Amino acid sequence: MFCQECGKRPATLHFTKIVNGDKTEFHICESCAREKGEGIPGTPNSFSIHSLLSGLLDFNSPGGAAHTHASPQPVRCEECGLTYSQFSKIGRFGCSSCYTAFADRLDPLLKRVHSSTSHSGKIPKRSGSEIQCKREIEQLRRDMQTYIEKEEFENAAKLRDRIRELERKLSAL
Amino acid sequence: MTKHRFSQDALSDWMRGTGPDSDVVISSRVRVARNLRHQPFPMLATSQQAEAVLNRLTEVSRSGNLDAYGPFDTILLSELSELDKRVLVEKHLISPNLANESRAGAVVLSDNEAVSIMINEEDHLRIQCLYPGFQIGEAWALASGIDDIYEEAADYAFDEKRGYLTTCPTNVGTGIRASVMMHLPALVLTQQINRILSAVTQVGLAVRGLYGEGSEALGNLFQISNQVTLGQSEDEIIENLHGVARQIIEHERAARKRLLEESRIRIVDRVRRSYGILSHAAIMDSKEAAQRLSDIRLGADLGLLEGITPQVLNELLVMTQPGFLQQTFNEKMSPEQRDFRRAELIRNRLSGKNDHGGVEQ
Numbered sequence: 097m098f099c100q101e102c103g104k105r106p107a108t109l110h111f112t113k114i115v116n117g118d119k120t121e122f123h124i125c126e127s128c129a130r131e132k133g134e135g136i137p138g139t140p141n142s143f144s145i146h147s148l149l150s151g152l153l154d155f156n157s158p159g160g161a162a163h164t165h166a167s168p169q170p171v172r173c174e175e176c177g178l179t180y181s182q183f184s185k186i187g188r189f190g191c192s193s194c195y196t197a198f199a200d201r202l203d204p205l206l207k208r209v210h211s212s213t214s215h216s217g218k219i220p221k222r223s224g225s226e227i228q229c230k231r232e233i234e235q236l237r238r239d240m241q242t243y244i245e246k247e248e249f250e251n252a253a254k255l256r257d258r259i260r261e262l263e264r265k266l267s268a269l
Numbered sequence: 270m271t272k273h274r275f276s277q278d279a280l281s282d283w284m285r286g287t288g289p290d291s292d293v294v295i296s297s298r299v300r301v302a303r304n305l306r307h308q309p310f311p312m313l314a315t316s317q318q319a320e321a322v323l324n325r326l327t328e329v330s331r332s333g334n335l336d337a338y339g340p341f342d343t344i345l346l347s348e349l350s351e352l353d354k355r356v357l358v359e360k361h362l363i364s365p366n367l368a369n370e371s372r373a374g375a376v377v378l379s380d381n382e383a384v385s386i387m388i389n390e391e392d393h394l395r396i397q398c399l400y401p402g403f404q405i406g407e408a409w410a411l412a413s414g415i416d417d418i419y420e421e422a423a424d425y426a427f428d429e430k431r432g433y434l435t436t437c438p439t440n441v442g443t444g445i446r447a448s449v450m451m452h453l454p455a456l457v458l459t460q461q462i463n464r465i466l467s468a469v470t471q472v473g474l475a476v477r478g479l480y481g482e483g484s485e486a487l488g489n490l491f492q493i494s495n496q497v498t499l500g501q502s503e504d505e506i507i508e509n510l511h512g513v514a515r516q517i518i519e520h521e522r523a524a525r526k527r528l529l530e531e532s533r534i535r536i537v538d539r540v541r542r543s544y545g546i547l548s549h550a551a552i553m554d555s556k557e558a559a560q561r562l563s564d565i566r567l568g569a570d571l572g573l574l575e576g577i578t579p580q581v582l583n584e585l586l587v588m589t590q591p592g593f594l595q596q597t598f599n600e601k602m603s604p605e606q607r608d609f610r611r612a613e614l615i616r617n618r619l620s621g622k623n624d625h626g627g628v629e630q
Binding site: 106108110125126175186192196211213216217218219220227230 | 304307308309310312313391413416420421424425426427428429430431432433434435436437438439441442443445473497498499500501502503506554556604605
């Protein structure tokens with residue numbers, strides 16, 4: 097079979113493109129594939145998951161209002177410098193802090209992709225103990241507050257010491 | 270250097286064809302994505318930062334902490350030729366992304382090629398475990414064990430709410446992608462495949478063809494994987510995939526049985542034709558090779574062809590890819606030359622393992 101583009105070289109790339117249910121078959125040679133570029137699996141410009149994602153991210157702002165008025169200060173990740181609009185174009189985060197920087201806007205995206213917004217799987221042992229430690233501190237603070245309200249200052253002081261101890265442990269982790 | 274063995278020898282453990290349910294499931298794979306805290310993800314890392322991550326993570330494999338899981342080799346991508354990289358991609362040991370786009374990339378390979386750990390791919394660390402046959406739970410257990418070893422040495426980017434943080438929001442949470450590679454010729458022949466695959470996509474799983482992102486599966490090989498990584502635990506993800514794959518295996522087997530009962534002579538004819546063509550053709554393009562190899566795999570699984578082992582078929586699957594052909598014949602080839610060499614390689618491989626012609630009634 098010859099390439100359907102140039103008709104000169106033999107077709108070596110065979111693929112089927114389905115857009116909204118319309119099926120198109122392509123049989124082309126490698127050099128025409130390189131020229132065409134777009135939409136061909138395995139070529140650098142191929143339509144990727146990331147471009148799909150950016151579609152979801154656009155959807156993110158109701159009525160597209162946020163796109164027409166560019167806010168004076170774009171949402172930016174302090175650590176790596178990636179802005180939210182860059183993220184929504186490339187569909188990829190620049191560093192782990194981006195998750196915190198863009199936290200307000202991530203829920204709709206994550207819901208769309210995973211139907212969920214929070215993790216319920218494996219926890220690394222190291223941060224596992226950190227998370228437990230933080231949770232214990234929060235609980236102790238609440239208990240301490242209760243003692244203070246009841247004017248049981250001796251008990252409150254015990255908890256304060258325990259909280260300090262845990263905070264030291266946390267900073268050493 | 271040992272790296273030559275990985276790129277010259279076609280046989281990885283997953284190709285032995287010995288795993289459970291290997292009449293339908295060719296391989297089971299689990300990939301886990303992890304990143305280091307306080308380091309930009311590979312996409313935004315400077316060369317220096319990428320080098321730092323590389324050093325930090327290769328320390329783990331070089332320190333011998335992974336030895337419980339067998340001997341490992343650490344291979345820097347910069348040490349590999351373009352052809353070596355292509356061959357490793359064709360063997361599924363590295364991703365096209367690591368081969369083509371990584372900076373300071375490396376792969377840590379276990380001796381039997383069941384484990385490949387990619388460094389500075391889309392994420393800092395990607396642990397991949399590949400087992401023959403239907404062993405998805407086993408693959409996860411292995412990946413999780415190796416993950417624990419890396420976690421001891423590296424401070425992972427982990428968030429209490431979002432889980433393991435990844436470059437792409439489609440991987441965040443568990444960071445796990447589990448997949449099974451299935452050969453489903455009878456479901457394709459009986460035209461049930463589209464119905465089944467669309468059902469699969471409705472339960473949070475994705476389907477794609479082998480070797481590439483195209484929607485058309487070459488050689489009736491389908492890869493089924495989880496799409497959701499957040500909100501479900503790893504065990505739930507694995508169980509979900511396991512349950513669905515189990516159903517598909519049963520459907521495929523039932524369809525094969527019915528084909529044999531209702532149109533045995535047609536199947537025998539199809540298998541023999543493909544066997545005849547593969548044994549004698551002088552020119553074989555990759556599309557035809559994939560289809561005909563699928564036919565004789567079906568023939569072998571149904572007991573219609575003797576002397577063809579799953580191992581030979583799995584090896585041919587890899588060896589007939591463009592990169593591997595060029596490696597085998599040690600020359601650069603035009604597509605026409607590849608088709609010629611592909612036909613030669615298949616002829617030799619089939620006759621070498623099957624001297625008696627091997628088609629029984």
